[in-house]
Amino acid sequence: xxxxLSANTTLSHYVILSQLGAGGMGEVWRARDTRLDREVAIKxxxxxxxxxxxxxxxxxxxxxxxxxxxxxxxxxVYDIGSREGSPYIVAELLEGxxxxxxxxxxxxxxxxxxxxxxxIASGLAAAHSKAIVHRDLKPxxxxxxxxxxxxxxxxxxxxxxxxxxxxxxxxxxxxxxxITDPGTVMGTVxxxxxxxxxxxxxxxxxxxxxxxxxxxxxxxxRRAFIGDSAIxxxxxxxxxxxxxxxxxxxxxNPPLERIVHRCLEKKPERRFQSASDLCFAIESLSMSSGSRxxxxxxxxxxxxxxGIARLFHNARLAxxxxxxxxxxxxxxxxxxxxxxRHAPQGQAGAVRFSIATEKxxxxxxxxxxxxxxxxxxxxxxxxxxxxxxxxxxxxEPRPLAGTEGVNGFPFWSPDSRSICFPxxxxxxxLDLSDGTVQTLWTIPPAFGGIGAxxxxxxxxxxxxxxSREGTILTFxxxxxxxxxxxxxxxPAPVRGVDQPPEGxxxxxxxxxxxxxxFLYLMTTTAPPAPEEKSEVYVASLEGKGPKxxxxxxxxxxxxxxxxxxxxxxxxREGALMAQSFDANSLTLSGDPYRVxxxxxxxxxxxxxxxxxxxGVLAYDSTPFSxxxxxxxxxxxxxxxxxxxxxxxxxxxxxxxxxxxxxxxxRFDRRIGNSDIYVVDLVRGTSSRLTLDPAADNWPVWxxxxxxxxxxxxxxxxxxxxxxxxSGAGDEEQLLKSNKVINxxxxxxxxxxxxxxxxDPDTKADLWILPVEGDRKPIPFQHGPFTELQGCFSPDGRWxxxxxxxxxxxxxxxxxxxxxxxxxxxxxxxxxxxxWRRDGKELYYLSSDAKLMEVDIETAGTFEPGIPRALFDLSxxxxxxxxxxVASDGQRFLFIxxxxxxxxxxxxxxxxxxAELKK
Numbered sequence: 001x002x003x004x005l006s007a008n009t010t011l012s013h014y015v016i017l018s019q020l021g022a023g024g025m026g027e028v029w030r031a032r033d034t035r036l037d038r039e040v041a042i043k044x045x046x047x048x049x050x051x052x053x054x055x056x057x058x059x060x061x062x063x064x065x066x067x068x069x070x071x072x073x074x075x076x077v078y079d080i081g082s083r084e085g086s087p088y089i090v091a092e093l094l095e096g097x098x099x100x101x102x103x104x105x106x107x108x109x110x111x112x113x114x115x116x117x118x119x120i121a122s123g124l125a126a127a128h129s130k131a132i133v134h135r136d137l138k139p140x141x142x143x144x145x146x147x148x149x150x151x152x153x154x155x156x157x158x159x160x161x162x163x164x165x166x167x168x169x170x171x172x173x174x175x176x177x178x179i180t181d182p183g184t185v186m187g188t189v190x191x192x193x194x195x196x197x198x199x200x201x202x203x204x205x206x207x208x209x210x211x212x213x214x215x216x217x218x219x220x221x222r223r224a225f226i227g228d229s230a231i232x233x234x235x236x237x238x239x240x241x242x243x244x245x246x247x248x249x250x251x252x253n254p255p256l257e258r259i260v261h262r263c264l265e266k267k268p269e270r271r272f273q274s275a276s277d278l279c280f281a282i283e284s285l286s287m288s289s290g291s292r293x294x295x296x297x298x299x300x301x302x303x304x305x306x307g308i309a310r311l312f313h314n315a316r317l318a319x320x321x322x323x324x325x326x327x328x329x330x331x332x333x334x335x336x337x338x339x340x341r342h343a344p345q346g347q348a349g350a351v352r353f354s355i356a357t358e359k360x361x362x363x364x365x366x367x368x369x370x371x372x373x374x375x376x377x378x379x380x381x382x383x384x385x386x387x388x389x390x391x392x393x394x395x396e397p398r399p400l401a402g403t404e405g406v407n408g409f410p411f412w413s414p415d416s417r418s419i420c421f422p423x424x425x426x427x428x429x430l431d432l433s434d435g436t437v438q439t440l441w442t443i444p445p446a447f448g449g450i451g452a453x454x455x456x457x458x459x460x461x462x463x464x465x466x467s468r469e470g471t472i473l474t475f476x477x478x479x480x481x482x483x484x485x486x487x488x489x490x491p492a493p494v495r496g497v498d499q500p501p502e503g504x505x506x507x508x509x510x511x512x513x514x515x516x517x518f519l520y521l522m523t524t525t526a527p528p529a530p531e532e533k534s535e536v537y538v539a540s541l542e543g544k545g546p547k548x549x550x551x552x553x554x555x556x557x558x559x560x561x562x563x564x565x566x567x568x569x570x571x572r573e574g575a576l577m578a579q580s581f582d583a584n585s586l587t588l589s590g591d592p593y594r595v596x597x598x599x600x601x602x603x604x605x606x607x608x609x610x611x612x613x614x615g616v617l618a619y620d621s622t623p624f625s626x627x628x629x630x631x632x633x634x635x636x637x638x639x640x641x642x643x644x645x646x647x648x649x650x651x652x653x654x655x656x657x658x659x660x661x662x663x664x665x666r667f668d669r670r671i672g673n674s675d676i677y678v679v680d681l682v683r684g685t686s687s688r689l690t691l692d693p694a695a696d697n698w699p700v701w702x703x704x705x706x707x708x709x710x711x712x713x714x715x716x717x718x719x720x721x722x723x724x725x726s727g728a729g730d731e732e733q734l735l736k737s738n739k740v741i742n743x744x745x746x747x748x749x750x751x752x753x754x755x756x757x758x759d760p761d762t763k764a765d766l767w768i769l770p771v772e773g774d775r776k777p778i779p780f781q782h783g784p785f786t787e788l789q790g791c792f793s794p795d796g797r798w799x800x801x802x803x804x805x806x807x808x809x810x811x812x813x814x815x816x817x818x819x820x821x822x823x824x825x826x827x828x829x830x831x832x833x834x835w836r837r838d839g840k841e842l843y844y845l846s847s848d849a850k851l852m853e854v855d856i857e858t859a860g861t862f863e864p865g866i867p868r869a870l871f872d873l874s875x876x877x878x879x880x881x882x883x884x885v886a887s888d889g890q891r892f893l894f895i896x897x898x899x900x901x902x903x904x905x906x907x908x909x910x911x912x913x914a915e916l917k918k
Contacts, residue, residue: 005029011083014042040078044088069130070417073123075153076434092434094151099142113218118282119150120211125275128204135202137210138191189230190223194266197234205268208278212263220248350914355906365409366906369416372612376419378406387421402430402437409463422462425786440488463508467515480506481520495543508555508606512583516541521555523605534605538586554607561913571599571607576619593916596621617912632896638871645684650895651881652698656705659887663699663708676710678725689727698742703750711742720755735769745791754790766790766801789832793839798862800833800842811844813862825854825864837887849873
């Protein structure tokens with residue numbers, strides 16, 4: 001295969017793009033994976049690999065084992081193959097530099113060294129747990145990505161490398177790989193362990209020695225073992241001790257130096273006996289040394305330290321653990337630690353603190369990873385909802401690419417390596433190791449929100465739970481609870497909880513440890529139920545049960561406890577409660593205990609709480625209240641002109657034809673629903689148009705400004721109503737359906753209302769409702785794609801709408817005829833189109849949070865111009881909850897988060913069970 005690769009060459013389903021590098025171990029190429037539409041790196045190995053059947057077999061075995069690691073600090077191997085006698089491996093494509101390049105760039109701050117060391121040790125621990133030993137750990141095999149993540153490369157391949165070491169080699173070959181046949185030297189000169197130098201069997205402790213050599217070099221900028229030839233270097237490894245670190249650099253912490261020297265012990269039995277022990281030592285060091293000044297307390301560090309007493313079997317070591325724990329708290333003084341309780345011997349106390357998200361529009365949906373190391377939450381990014389990941393040892397969260405449009409609660413895989421979340425009408429899975437996003441299920445629009453990627457979609461509030469057996473449970477509105485394989489597929493109903501009676505909802509499943517039983521919340525609405533109820537049940541995948549546990553104002557989640565018993569966490573009367581629960585007998589005991597005085601609960605009775613397997617609790621301590629919004633006018637440059645004197649939780653504004661009034665949906669927490677309000681834009685007054693306790697949304701004006709139509713969900717069905725805009729007279733029902741429907745526009749001749757219908761079989765469709773006559777709906781866009789937000793052109797000849805037929809939402813215009821032609825308008829994603837009153841401009845929101853404008857020419861046929869951005873919504877408080885345009889196109893009405901809404905914070909309690917009453 002030598003020399004046969006070039007741009008556009010195909011290997012299986014990989015298309016070669018360009019060469020990244022070449023060397024004795026083959027060539028590395030950038031390529032595109034056409035199946036998953038992602039860029040990858042392909043390493044083509046020398047042809048002599050294929051000449052040795054045993055080496056090739058071991059290579060394939062190691063590659064498969066490495067690919068199964070799936071750890072964020074290990075290069076992910078996707079595939080292996082062979083072409084023309086040369087094997088190749090396919091791995092994730094990294095952007096950044098080798099650690100060797102970083103070392104060559106000069107001194108590295110000690111804080112950064114500790115950060116790199118933690119990540120390397122974490123990767124080693126994951127590999128060693130799978131019985132995989134690297135045997136060639138060195139700076140050239142460690143990669144630092146542009147965002148500071150460490151990746152260990154060539155895992156498990158070093159022992160398959162061709163012989164390159166000669167006895168008389170000079171020091172220039174100090175980074176070459178040694179032969180790997182049994183009984184000979186294995187590794188890289190300068191980083192080999194003594195047992196590798198002797199040609200003895202090398203286990204995971206050899207990697208720990210190599211790690212120590214790398215850590216030494218990171219701290220001093222020179223190698224631990226040096227010599228004029230490879231033989232002299234190997235003799236130094238066998239017989240000499242490296243120079244004391246603090247003799248050269250007095251600023252190096254003595255505990256850090258002790259870690260280095262323990263790694264570099266000549267005898268394997270005197271080193272750290274596992275990479276996990278090494279991880280813990282470094283993490284404890286980072287806590288006590290204050291190496292993360294200005295950052296939050298690392299919850300994994302605190303959690304492991306707080307729980308260390310349970311791992312020791314004598315009181316003396318338990319008190320040592322408590323001392324380390326106390327030092328960690330002193331190092332984290334910037335945190336607002338609200339509570340620290342001294343615990344009895346053998347049990348560390350709980351620690352409370354807050355994580356300031358520094359995002360004014362945090363949506364609150366949160367989830368702690370099962371290992372307690374990270375927190376994921378939803379927040380507005382550039383005007384759109386997105387998931388943010390906060391490692392609890394870092395000071396800043398980071399947005400997760402591919403999670404834009406999240407519209408519910410995320411939940412973790414049991415191994416803390418993946419995050420599942422609903423977004424844009426789909427249930428998706430994000431692999432944190434490589435950033436890939438997989439669609440597990442296309443959610444029927446009737447149960448998945450608007451699917452437009454706007455912030456308003458967050459209100460739909462889907463979620464789920466993931467068992468260790470690879471099953472995901474989620475729910476579908478009034479259709480009960482369903483199970484989905486973690487690999488993806490169509491949901492299957494869970495017997496016994498798949499068909500709730502009318503007016504009853506089954507929501508928020510949560511697996512218990514056995515992976516069979518699960519908790520869920522049963523709620524009823526009135527009518528037809530005689531009264532509203534909210535109760536926690538337990539059921540089984542096998543159809544056993546359901547069994548009622550208790551009444552609560554929210555769902556319940558299961559929390560393991562160190563004493564071997566568990567707890568259920570839930571909300572009651574605004575407080576966060578915990579009650580002892582035996583997951584084996586499915587029985588409660590004792591009285592509920594108040595964990596926090598306040599916890600947020602949304603309209604679907606979902607408490608904003610999450611707990612890890614090792615006792616890290618996170619919750620939103622603010623009572624549920626959506627931020628107060630304002631209605632603001634901005635010009636064509638995005639500059640704010642004025643604020644309409646009305647506050648509330650607004651969405652879906654619609655301006656009257658004469659431009660003097662505004663119809664808008666406003667949510668009222670006191671009564672738990674939304675209503676249509678009419679705002680007088682001249683006088684600044686407002687009046688309530690609808691009074692029904694159901695949800696009333698999506699107002700549109702009749703062309704003469706006398707009536708307003710809207711969508712509602714009264715009596716367990718969905719309707720479109722109209723009423724005089726003055727509020728006089730009765731409401732008139734125009735259409736009733738068992739599917740979710742809402743109007744999107746009213747034609748200029750007053751004859752038709754364009755409305756959207758959510759169909760589980762065809763996603764979201766657009767229909768035409770004749771206002772007069774038999775009012776029999778006419779399909780406009782009814783097919784396999786999602787069509788949203790249709791609006792008539794002012795002359796009634798065209799309809800603009802957004803559709804995902806291209807794979808992402810784009811804006812299209814179609815002639816208003818049965819066989820009308822269609823024109824694409826947006827070019828890089830778009831939704832929410834609106835016309836200027838004269839029809840000569842069309843506006844829409846782009847996927848990157850910009851308000852776009854397109855010139856329209858309609859003389860003869862439809863001719864759209866080139867889209868151009870008017871202004872950027874990112875970095876502002878304006879939300880895509882609907883917008884409106886003045887008749888002349890010179891002003892735009894947006895919904896903006898009130899300036900009084902300050903940054904949000906989330907409460908975290910480490911070792912939370914220490915506070916429970918005995």
